[in-house]
Amino acid sequence: MDLYIFSIINYNIKGKINIMSKNNSYSINSEQFYHSKLFQKKDFIIIKGKGSILYDDKGNEYIDCETGHAVLNIGHSHPKYIEIIKKQLDDLVMIPPGYPNEVRYKLLKKLSEITPRSLNQTFLSNSGTESIEAAIKLALAVNRDKKKPEIIAFKKAFHGRSLGALNLTFNMRYRKPFLPWLTTNVKFASFGDIESVKKLINENTIAVIIELVQGESGVFPAPYDFARELKELCVEKKLILIDDEVQTGFGRTGKLFAFEHYNIVPDIVCMAKAIAGGLPMGATISSEELFNKMQIGEHFTTFGGNPLVCAAANATIEIIEQENLVENSAKQGNKMLEFLKELAKDDKKLIREVRGKGLMIGVDYRIKVKDLIKKAQEMFLLLLNSGLSTIRILPPLVINDIQVEKVLSVIEKLT
Ligand SMILES: Cc1ncc(COP(=O)(O)O)c(C=O)c1O
Numbered sequence: 528m529d530l531y532i533f534s535i536i537n538y539n540i541k542g543k544i545n546i547m548s549k550n551n552s553y554s555i556n557s558e559q560f561y562h563s564k565l566f567q568k569k570d571f572i573i574i575k576g577k578g579s580i581l582y583d584d585k586g587n588e589y590i591d592c593e594t595g596h597a598v599l600n601i602g603h604s605h606p607k608y609i610e611i612i613k614k615q616l617d618d619l620v621m622i623p624p625g626y627p628n629e630v631r632y633k634l635l636k637k638l639s640e641i642t643p644r645s646l647n648q649t650f651l652s653n654s655g656t657e658s659i660e661a662a663i664k665l666a667l668a669v670n671r672d673k674k675k676p677e678i679i680a681f682k683k684a685f686h687g688r689s690l691g692a693l694n695l696t697f698n699m700r701y702r703k704p705f706l707p708w709l710t711t712n713v714k715f716a717s718f719g720d721i722e723s724v725k726k727l728i729n730e731n732t733i734a735v736i737i738e739l740v741q742g743e744s745g746v747f748p749a750p751y752d753f754a755r756e757l758k759e760l761c762v763e764k765k766l767i768l769i770d771d772e773v774q775t776g777f778g779r780t781g782k783l784f785a786f787e788h789y790n791i792v793p794d795i796v797c798m799a800k801a802i803a804g805g806l807p808m809g810a811t812i813s814s815e816e817l818f819n820k821m822q823i824g825e826h827f828t829t830f831g832g833n834p835l836v837c838a839a840a841n842a843t844i845e846i847i848e849q850e851n852l853v854e855n856s857a858k859q860g861n862k863m864l865e866f867l868k869e870l871a872k873d874d875k876k877l878i879r880e881v882r883g884k885g886l887m888i889g890v891d892y893r894i895k896v897k898d899l900i901k902k903a904q905e906m907f908l909l910l911l912n913s914g915l916s917t918i919r920i921l922p923p924l925v926i927n928d929i930q931v932e933k934v935l936s937v938i939e940k941l942t
């Protein structure tokens with residue numbers, strides 16, 4: 528038999544055996560057979576979500592404090608969100624960005640209204656990483672006269688894993704295999720240390736990129752004075768300040784955007800995750816002045832700003848506003864932070880430090896947290912790690928008092 532045909536048959540047989548292995552139906556291991564081996568899979572199957580709660584196939588209810596890594600700010604299956612998307616599905620799913628579209632217009636206008644006046648034009652894409660790619664290209668296009676343009680990022684920063692964004696991501700675990708394709712034109716300063724930024728600035732520096740609350744490396748909010756000095760430094764040295772709000776945006780930190788905590792206005796803001804309530808969208812927002820430095824065709828994406836996702840984003844922002852979710856994030860976040868900081872005072876407990884803003888909270892332990900997260904799951908609370916020793920609490924912003932009490936009581940039991 529032809530080797531090619533043989534391998535297809537073999538592949539199908541193996542797939543069948545795997546899929547049919549339990550009661551002729553889907554089981555936990557079925558997916559592993561076909562999925563690239565790049566993910567550590569959970570040992571339970573979620574089939575439904577409502578508000579802050581996820582339901583598994585055995586009827587168990589979990590409080591979701593992972594929210595797809597800070598995506599579900601409006602919670603799962605919000606009725607208004609579903610209604611708006613269903614209507615848009617009937618009308619028009621996809622039309623390329625070159626075709627004017629009213630739903631897209633509404634979103635672009637809204638993004639301009641909810642951000643400072645200078646941030647008045649947006650490039651829509653499909654993910655956080657893409658929003659960063661667009662920001663990098665915009666900064667480079669604005670500085671096309673520079674021979675060897677450099678960007679300053681921060682130690683412990685995370686900005687994505689594509690070959691552009693990966694340049695700005697600090698962790699060697701993500702970078703190492705791809706170093707031959709990474710640039711040396713990114714320098715890493717110490718987060719919170721303005722002198723370390725100053726030392727890296729030279730005639731080639733074009734931009735600084737920052738997460739005002741670092742998310743992936745342990746939840747570190749930037750000190751207030753540092754963020755303000757950074758903005759002043761960028762103005763003084765004519766550097767573009769890029770603010771990565773992919774994780775912090777849309778109310779997560781108790782303000783609509785983290786830069787509001789610091790009373791600063793970045794030159795470019797990158798958004799994604801929560802923006803479209805669970806459907807994929809990225810947005811890079813900046814000024815007309817900067818975007819005018821880019822030419823038609825220098826950046827593009829097929830799906831970016833399609834009407835379906837724009838409708839989802841419009842619905843998400845409307846829900847955030849109408850249900851005062853930013854205020855709830857600040858209120859519930861403060862309650863949690865207060866309680867957890869009190870717990871951390873007890874030297875006998877495992878907690879070393881509690882950090883965060885709003886409902887973006889990191890509980891730093893004296894031990895690795897993998898087993899603690901597993902224990903929490905057994906108590907029907909889904910948490911996320913941030914680095915090896917920090918638990919990240921990222922509930923939907925719709926979380927209520929009773930659910931917050933439950934979250935805190937599980938965490939108290941863990942420590
Ligand atoms: C701060 C930050 N920037 C960028 C990204 C990349 O976003 P995405 O996974 O949507 O590409 C992430 C993802 O976790 C993030 O937290």
